[in-house]
Each structure stands twice: as C-alpha cells, then as structure tokens.
Amino acid sequence: MAQHEVEISISKTGEVRVHVKNAKGKACLEYAKWLTHVIGKVKSQQATSEMYEPETKSRINLQQNLKTEDEAT
C-alpha cells in the first residue's frame, strides 16, 4: 500500500496551487490531469525527479533509454 498526498491551496483570487506528493510516474500524471480537469487551466507545472520514478521495471527501462541516448551522443 502506498500513501498519496495532495496539498491544494486556493488563493483569494481563486488561483490554485496543487502539490502532488509521493505519487510516482503515471499516478502522478493522472492526479495532475484529473485536478486540471476539475479546476481549470494549467498556468505552470513543475515536475520533480520522483515523477519520473514509476516502478522498478519502468525505471530500468528509463535508465536503459538514457544510456542509449548517451552512447549516441
């Protein structure tokens, strides 16, 4: 079981800041997509490294891709 956390701050002008925590990869993207649909339009989005750490298998694939890209350059 994993615990996903979301902090939502609605400013006095109605602008919303959403911070999705502990959700990785696809789950994080799904939360972002869902909340965008609920609230409005994206003004900015800042992703951190954790968002790109979905599961062990996917992580390995991502590392392999990066390695291949490094070799190509």
Place this chain on the structure above:
Amino acid sequence: MSTVLILAPVIISSWPAITAAVAGAATALGFVMNRTVQETLAGVQTEEGVENVEVELAESEVLAQSLATNQQIVLNKGSIRLVVERDARGRCKVCASSKGHSKAELKQVAEEFTQKLTQCFIYNKVMKELKGKNFQIVNEEVTQDQSIRINVRRWVD
C-alpha cells in the same frame, strides 16, 4: 517531490452550484442575500445619483438549461447592492450599484466579490471531487493571506 501545478480557475457550472458559491462569498464578505429569482434593477438604475459597475467572470459559463429566464441573485450590504446573473454570452456577471459610492469603489467591491465567489466555487467543487475519490481530509485551514489550504491523502494498492 512529485509535481507542483499552478491552475487558473474556470467556472463552468449549473446555476445551483454557482448559487451555493455566491452564498458562501456573501457570508464571508458580509452581504445579505435578498432574492434568488426575477429581481429587476430598473428602479435602481433610473434613480438619480446611483452608480453602476459591472464585472464579468471572464473564465465562466453558466449552463443555460439550469437557469430560468432573468434569474438573478440580489445581495445587499449597507447601501451597496450586488446582482449576480448570467449575461447574454452565458458568463457569470456581478453588477454593483449604490447611491453613496464612486464607480472606483464599486468596481473594487465587485471585483472582491467575484474573487471570493471564484474561491468558494473552486473550494466546493474540489471538496466534492476529493470526497468522491475517497480522499481523507487531513487538514484544512485559512492562511493569513486568505488562501484556503487543504491537505488530503489516499491509500492505494
């Protein structure tokens, strides 16, 4: 960690949901709701010395099928009257009028109300959606800058 999103609110909703947000904004700003139906401002607008200012919620759409013709919400605070209604383009509009205030003052009042209305609307919508997705509300507070901060969590397999 993960991701941070900044979102601009868009209000696309039925009239009852907007009415709920108007009620919340009115309570927060000290307005008293008078009527929810068929008020006309003709008498007020023609009265001498009464100033009127209209502020439109640009990113809004009131769904027409939920709204009776000429339906409005009228609010009062002292000599200031606010009328919330759907304009011809389907947007939500707030009209402020008063005999003892300048246009600039009324514009400020109307803008403050539209901001609070937007905040209340988004709060109501977000809370409904969060509960629908089985999120647990961990903390909820109003900060010094009048923001509403909500912390939620959910356990997943």
